[in-house]
Amino acid sequence: MRQQNFEAKNQLIKDQFLDLKRRSPERLRSRLNLSWSNWGFGREDLAVSARRLEESSVQFIELHGNHYGLDLGYEVAETLKVLGDHGLRVSGVCGMFSADNDLASNRAICRQNAIDYIRREVPFTKAVGGSYLLVVPGAVGRPKAYDDVEEERSAETLRICADLFSEDGIRAAIEPIRSAETSLTHTIEDAKRYIARVAHPGVASINGDVYHMQSEEAHIGAAILDAGDMLANLHFADSNRCAAGAGSMDIATIIRALYVIGHNREGRFVTFEPLGPGGDPYPAMHGRSDPARLDVLVSQSIRYFRDCEEMVLAE
Numbered sequence: 001m002r003q004q005n006f007e008a009k010n011q012l013i014k015d016q017f018l019d020l021k022r023r024s025p026e027r028l029r030s031r032l033n034l035s036w037s038n039w040g041f042g043r044e045d046l047a048v049s050a051r052r053l054e055e056s057s058v059q060f061i062e063l064h065g066n067h068y069g070l071d072l073g074y075e076v077a078e079t080l081k082v083l084g085d086h087g088l089r090v091s092g093v094c095g096m097f098s099a100d101n102d103l104a105s106n107r108a109i110c111r112q113n114a115i116d117y118i119r120r121e122v123p124f125t126k127a128v129g130g131s132y133l134l135v136v137p138g139a140v141g142r143p144k145a146y147d148d149v150e151e152e153r154s155a156e157t158l159r160i161c162a163d164l165f166s167e168d169g170i171r172a173a174i175e176p177i178r179s180a181e182t183s184l185t186h187t188i189e190d191a192k193r194y195i196a197r198v199a200h201p202g203v204a205s206i207n208g209d210v211y212h213m214q215s216e217e218a219h220i221g222a223a224i225l226d227a228g229d230m231l232a233n234l235h236f237a238d239s240n241r242c243a244a245g246a247g248s249m250d251i252a253t254i255i256r257a258l259y260v261i262g263h264n265r266e267g268r269f270v271t272f273e274p275l276g277p278g279g280d281p282y283p284a285m286h287g288r289s290d291p292a293r294l295d296v297l298v299s300q301s302i303r304y305f306r307d308c309e310e311m312v313l314a315e
Helices: 005-023 046-055 076-085 108-127 150-160 163-168 188-198 210-216 220-230 251-260 282-286 291-313
Strands: 034-037 060-064 089-094 132-135 171-174 205-209 231-236 269-272
Touching: 005 220, 005 251, 034 089, 034 291, 046 060, 046 076, 046 291, 060 269, 089 108, 089 231, 089 269, 108 132, 108 150, 108 163, 132 205, 132 231, 150 188, 171 188, 171 231, 188 205, 188 220, 205 210, 205 220, 210 220, 210 231, 220 231, 220 251, 231 251, 251 291, 269 291
Parallel strands: 034 060, 034 269, 060 089, 089 132, 132 171, 171 205, 205 231, 231 269
Antiparallel strands: none
16 A cells, blocks of 8 residues: 555655765754743742753753733743753743734734733843744634734734844744634744745744644644744644643654754754643643642653654664
8 A cells, every 4th residue: 555645744754864864964963952831830930840840851941921011920030040040041932922912903902012022021031041932923812813914914013023033132933823723824834924924034933833733734744844944943742732652743753854954953942832632721821730740741741752852863
């Protein structure tokens, strides 16, 4: 029997990976930089989260972008002290865009909230040593479009504050989200079109997410190759949005594709974000989680992913 379509794509990626290994083995020496997005830990103290990540040999953390107002969110000095105590560096900041700070909103006050939010998060990202701020073109949790000019309105709004990214050396990483959760920008191709519409050098990167990609892309590995050098970060969870190894995600093919595009270098990250199954994980960021369950979640995910990575590299 001939290969199924996805198997043929898997094989093409494997062939590219093996060709890279044969021709340029030095490009495989560095391992992928693993990070963890901490907003799924909810109200847990940052020091507790940092200690957990340190115990599982995670070197980077993606911080919850929680500066929702002038008096809210992480303070720079305290954050750096806590992370430094546990040998952690910041990969980037996970920007959180709801209906209240929606770049695509048909309410001007909500777009202004989005601009003000970005103006708080970009300097914070720089101050804590992060390299990217995740930006979602439309509110997460609002899958119904306001109208047919959302993308245009969102791009115009982001362009207003885009100079900040260039001035502070922070990449605006546009994240495609599945259509069940947001009304626009669902695929890598959509993200590229949106970036072209913004037309600003500070807005030129993509934040992929394999959970959303399995719903919206024809093939996750092929989509990673399509993103190429624009991919600043890849959010990772298994197919059920749980720990790595708990579902049916083709992790080996994803790893091969990441090595093919040279993602195993400084300033590029694979960031774990296993938020659990279900349609709406966002209340978790304001709730209280079970520390023992989170300990297992982190250790299992990191160990399984690294085992898969070593298996791939030994091919």
